[in-house]
Amino acid sequence: DVKVTQSSRYLVKRTGEKVFLECVQDMDHENMFWYRQDPGLGLRLIYFSYDVKMKEKGDIPEGYSVSREKKERFSLILESASTNQTSMYLCATTTGTEETQYFGPGTRLLVL
C-alpha cells in the first residue's frame, strides 16, 4: 500500500510566522502535489513537482513556496503566514505512469 504522511494533523500559527508543512511518501513516486481545501471551493492546486529540485506553480501559488531536495519529501512553505491561509492542506503523490493520486491525511492549519 502507498503511504503518504504529513508532519502534523493540526497546526496553530501566528500571523507573520514562517510555516513548514512536510509530506513524505514511501513508494518512490516521481510526482508530488500540494493542495488546499476550503469549504465550497473543493481542492485547489498550489504547487507540484515532477522530480527532485523541480517545481511548478499550480493554480494558487501566491504566498507559498515549495522545496523538494529528496524524492520522498515535498515541503510546503508559508513565508509569512496570513489569516487567509487558514485551511486544510493536502499532499498527494503519483507515479509517472499511473494517473491515480494518493493522498495524505491532511494538515489543518489555523493562522491567528
Place this chain on the structure above:
Amino acid sequence: AQSVTQLGSHVSVSEGALVLLRCNYSSSVPPYLFWYVQYPNQGLQLLLKYTTGATLVKGINGFEAEFKKSETSFHLTKPSAHMSDAAEYFCAVSEGKDFGNEKLTFGTGTRLTIIP
C-alpha cells in the same frame, strides 16, 4: 483547459435508497475522470476512475459511474445507500500524461448525508 461541475453541494438520501451524485466536466482532450471520497478528518481516497475502455466503471464500496461523452458527464451511483456512505465526494478530471498534463482539477464537492 479542464473544469468540473458538481451539481448539489449537499445531497441527502434515506438508508437503502439510490445514491446519485452528479458530475459534468469540460476538457479539450479525451479526459481521465475520477471520483474520490473523503471521510471526516481524513484525506481523499480513490473510489473509481475512468481512463479508457469500458464506460461503466465499478469502484469500491458498491459505487459505480458511467462516462457519457455526449453528455460530458460522469455521475456516481450506488443502488442502496448505507450509513457508512456518509462523506464528501469529489469528482476530478485530468488530461493525462499523454497530453502532458497530469494535474487533477477537482469539483467543489458534494456532501452526502444518509437518513436512517
